[in-house]
Amino acid sequence: MTTETLPAETAPAPRRHRRWPWVLVAVLVLLAVALVVADIAFRAYAEGEAATQIEEQLPENVDGDVDVSIAGFSFLAQVAAGRLGEVTLDAPALTVSGIPIAAHVVATGVPTDLTKPVEDIRASISLDQSAVDAVVTLPGDAQLALGDGDVSYEGSVEVLGLSVGYRVTGQVSASGTDVVITPQDAELTQGGNSLDLGGLLEGVAGQPITVCVASYLPQGVTVDSLDVADGGATATASARDFVVDEQSLRTLGTCS
Known part of the structure; x- marks a missing residue:
């Protein structure tokens, strides 16, 4: 009687793990983070630069600091398109011919080329009793x-x-x-x-x-409403297709 020796079970060959999909995902994540960081950095730089330029172009009788914020998900994408969706300007302590006011401005459809007009500008201007006395x-x-x-x-x-x-x-x-x-x-x-x-x-x-009150406003800006409450006044003003450059900001309206 012969005894046959069965072959030993063949051990499976070691598997090679495919790592490249995970490496690709990691690269894409890092790239996305880098783009977000770059977007934030360029947005912050643009906001600061815009504030500086606006302050330099204010009429000679206007003085004060202006804060600028740019809305929208991707600043770089907006720049590539040549137009910013919404830009907000805050100036809580302006003086106009020595008259203290607070201004909040929202501009939509702002071209990156400021020689072209902004589609729509809405402003809220707050005055106290002393400011009203000087204006009216x-x-x-x-x-x-x-x-x-x-x-x-x-x-x-x-x-x-x-x-x-x-x-x-x-x-x-x-x-x-x-x-x-x-x-x-x-x-x-x-x-x-x-x-x-x-x-x-x-x-x-x-x-x-x-x-x-035309002599207190850039030419082309109109007053839409005026609300009085608690000893103060808030005026809302607007402008359409307004070019935000030095000449426009310094050219005030006139009263007949």
């Missing part, structure tokens, strides 16, 4: 006071040799380059108590007062 000049010696949702102004007139003081309360609105104060009510504040001055009060309270 009423006829005579009247002084405008900001209330909560309305305005009032006081003045005096001569009636039969007497100085008669009055106060008018009204609403304020804005359109184009004009601010309009529409009187709603009037009352005497001093003198004339023994006189019938109903006709005088009707005359004082019956005529809207229009104040032109």
Whole structure:
């Protein structure tokens, strides 16, 4: 009887692990991170450079610091397309001819070539009582006071040799380059108590007062609204197809 020796089980050959797909993934991840870092770096540089240029191009009567932020997922992609989707400018402590204001500006469709016009600009400008006093000049010696949702102004007139003081309360609105104060009510504040001055009060309270503010705005910028609250005023202004260069920013409007 013969005994056959069975061949030993052949051991499997060692497998070679394919590492290249993981290496490729790692390279792609590193590349993506590098692009994000580069995008952030170039965006920060562009924001700082834009702020510097805008400050240098401000009209001679305007002074203050401007912060610039550029929105959008990829700054480099926007630059390659030649247009930035949205740029925001914040200037919380500007002075215009010595008048303190705070400005917040949002521009959309901003070309990287600033010799071309920006599609749309929306601005919010906040003024306190002292700024309004400097900008709005009423006829005579009247002084405008900001209330909560309305305005009032006081003045005096001569009636039969007497100085008669009055106060008018009204609403304020804005359109184009004009601010309009529409009187709603009037009352005497001093003198004339023994006189019938109903006709005088009707005359004082019956005529809207229009104040032109074009000389405080770059030509082509218009005022859309003016809101009064808590002793302050906030104006919204806009411009379409506006070229943001030194000449445009320094060319102010005029009042007829």
